[in-house]
Amino acid sequence: MSQAEELELIVLAISEGLDQFKKTVARGEDQRRAEDGLTRHERQRERRCGKVFDGENEMVVLHAEFDRVAGDRVRTAVHDLSDRLFRDDAKSGSDRTHDQRMADALVTLITQQPESSGTSESEDLENDSSECDGIVPQATTLIVSVDYDALSGQLKNAGLIDGTPIDIDDFRHIACGAGVVPAIFAADGQPLYLGRKQRAVTAAQKLALIARDKQCVGCGMRASACDAHHIVWWDHDGPTDITNLVLLCPKCHKKVHKQGYAVARGPDGRHQLKSPKRGSAGALPRGPTRTAAA
Structure with a gap:
């Protein structure tokens, strides 16, 4: 913007009301960007954005x-x-x-x-x-966890998947209007160890992975956007067991299958993604580098 244009805007800012000045600025932007071939609405669409994040006071x-x-x-x-x-x-x-x-x-x-x-x-x-x-x-899945105290016969320590505690009364309210899917490890009716019987993970296994990994083990993408990945690939005789599965987002999943990345255990025992350059002595075995999906 030239100095003359800046001075003109300053004069208009003083003489026009706020709403009118906003419209003036918008019209000026439209004129300056007319050569890009986009309409004002198309430029607005390009600037659309949305964020959901943790604020203060656990809000x-x-x-x-x-x-x-x-x-x-x-x-x-x-x-x-x-x-x-x-x-x-x-x-x-x-x-x-x-x-x-x-x-x-x-x-x-x-x-x-x-x-x-x-x-x-x-x-x-x-x-x-x-x-x-x-x-x-709507069909929305909200994962919560709660402990059962066998001695007192009461529910305790209710919380969201990220560890945020919630009141037991709130947990009961959620359960009243929800389809409850218990994620009980190794319990009858919720098989988490399928061996070589099938390649696709079950709903119970996916919930267990979300509860354990909470996010993509490579980049931290939210769990709802992730796939279940066989650490030892299915094509390399890897079983569909909870111990051989991790959450990977589509981008990190592609890194494993096409760029030679590998899943390894970190010092804290959690799974993480290792680049082929870094390597790791503790890396878990995987299949040969090919494009077949895990």
């Missing part, structure tokens, strides 16, 4: 930026459901704040979905309740 922070079209769709959906919750609160006398309703609306829209029925939208609104009628849970 989870959601941050996202959308193009105007997608953003207006999201805003409309959140506001509509927030308004429904506001009407519910008015009927029930709830003291939930606006920000709390917005957060609850986001959770509902992201983790649940509208229930298909023959009723019209107006009928649905008339039948709204504090439980958000017309909304049913």
Whole structure:
């Protein structure tokens, strides 16, 4: 940007209101980037982003930026459901704040979905309740762990997969609306050692891997995006046993099969990915380097 253009922007910033100045800047950006062949909406789409990360006080922070079209769709959906919750609160006398309703609306829209029925939208609104009628849970998997104290016959030490503790009452609430899949190692009905009987891992084995590895052993990618990998490859007579399996994301999985990387145990006993240059005396055996999937 030239000095003259900068001075012009300074003058406009002083003379125009904030909203109008934003539009002026946006129009200027459109003009400067016209030669790239993209429309304003296409440039906005390229800048879209989303993040979910741990914040302060053990809270989870959601941050996202959308193009105007997608953003207006999201805003409309959140506001509509927030308004429904506001009407519910008015009927029930709830003291939930606006920000709390917005957060609850986001959770509902992201983790649940509208229930298909023959009723019209107006009928649905008339039948709204504090439980958000017309909304049913999506098929979402949330892994929690809990210890059972045989002496007292009570549940203890409930927590999320990342180790974050949760109250036993919260655990019971989750279990009431969930399809419970017990991940009990080596228990009847949950075979974690299949040997050479089959190549594909079972649902129980995948859950056990998530509970053990928690993420890709190579790069730390979240477990939900990972595959189960045979440390000693299936094509090299490796068994489909929990002790011969690790979680690898697609990129790290490709490194093993096409770039000569190997899975090894680190000093702390956890699995990690070793490059062919670094090597490791403690590396676990693997199959020959070829493109067959593990």
